[in-house]
Amino acid sequence: MLYIKCPWCGYRDDAEFHYGGEAHIKRPFDADSLSDEEFSEYLFQKSNTKGLTLERWVHTSGCRRWFNVLRNTVTNEIIEVYPSNQLPSSQAGKEYYKNNWRRKSAAESLTTRQVEK
């Protein structure tokens, strides 16, 4: 069982949440200009990291709000919880974000809508 700290409601059993998969996947703004390979990379390829990962959760049975989590997929340890429109602030989270392959993907280089500060 995961014990997740919703930023608004506090610690709850993961039965109250829904998983939203990998966080920070940006929809390419001008998808038509991507090749099939590049679009496939955006749409289908997964980070599926063994170890630290950034992911989205929604507190379905509670406040119904989305937020992001930095979790270790081997130990299930949750290291950081942060709002969905922000980047992680822990050192480990910052490094994971920076080194993730999506930062260099063609899809991401086309994103014009920058949400993070």
Added chain:
Amino acid sequence: MKKPRSNFGMQGLRSEKEKYSIFSLARNAFTHHENWAQAWKSPEPKTEYDVIIIGGGGHGLATAYYLASQHGMKNVAVIDKGWLGGGNTGRNTTIIRSNYMWDESAGIYEHSLKLWEKLSQELNFNTMFSQRGVLTLAHSEHELKEMNRRVEAIRLNGIDSDVLNPAQIKKLVPIININPNLRYPVMGGFIQRRGGTARHDAVAWGYARAADNLGVDIIQNCEVTGFNIKNGKVAGVQTANGPIKAGKVGCVVAGHAGVLAGLAGFRLPIDSRPLQALVSEPIKPILDTVIMSNSVHMYVSQSDKGEMVFGAGADSYNSYAQKGSLNIIEGMLAAAVELFPVFSRLRMLRSWGGIVDTCPDASPIISKTPIDNLYFNCGWGTGGFKATPGSGHVFADLIARNEPNSITAPFTLNRFVDGYLIDEHGAAGVAH
């Protein structure tokens, strides 16, 4: 593609003496069963193999066996980081069926079911394959209609499939509750009578023994930690015990497929998720059909030991910890008790989890990769045990010929680029 031949259970055995039979049982009884030959050796790895198979689950062992028996490739090693069959092969609820909707899926799963039907003979190892029938329930008008449509598609592929009404279901499974006032009432179902179960460990052990007899090296407790790639072509693997050279490498590591692809420098459309199962205390025979329900995520069969074997839906989040969340089990048991009130006083003995490799279209990947001579077989997710013989058979063919055959061709990695998905979500996404 060659058809596997049956030579009266001697496939891969060097001498009559090694054959398991009523006579060998009697012979060994005289020496108090202390002199049985080891079923497979545990050799030191050689420096070089023609083919290395990464992953000693059922699929990897079957691949090695068919490479040796069908393609004459005997300088082969199977390398596993743990013990043989300790992954999903040894953790699954063993449901076997071939009643998938799309032609491509029918191709691979029916190929596999046909191999199951002769497997114990071929391997001279009792896989305890039991064609007791697999009944899938429908709990709403809509589901029943969709089921009827699917049954027609399945039958067109020559695969046995029959729709049953609640009264027929009650006759087949007397302990089931068909009261229409249930939250999820039994509205009907469809059965594949050739479906059933098998003994998971026996499948791994049987393939291991037969492959070993044909000269395959089975190397346990040796993690593959990297690939040697020269000019876009695989040249060997790095392991915890040092490098091993290889002409070709087949990777069959289920939940760890993404990790191994990462080591080879590419990515997969796969998420690794926990899938849980549990067994009860053993009881007298009470259920001789496999029951599945996709809408309430409940699967149950009775093992030959008498335990009720329960399976649930996969946990929603990615994880490599071989355990899941309790609420999944609670939800599944609530459904089980509603459908089978007699289970309410059963005590559960053990629960466990495995890491399943789920694909966006709930279909496997049996494919070449961006690296020459490196092949991946993965994405079986929650339902690959049933495919073990077929998957090994066609994967061996792909590796030996470096060319997909008519069964494997649709399961290429490239389908995620050209969009030719084999969307089995309705049939396989949550079910086994």
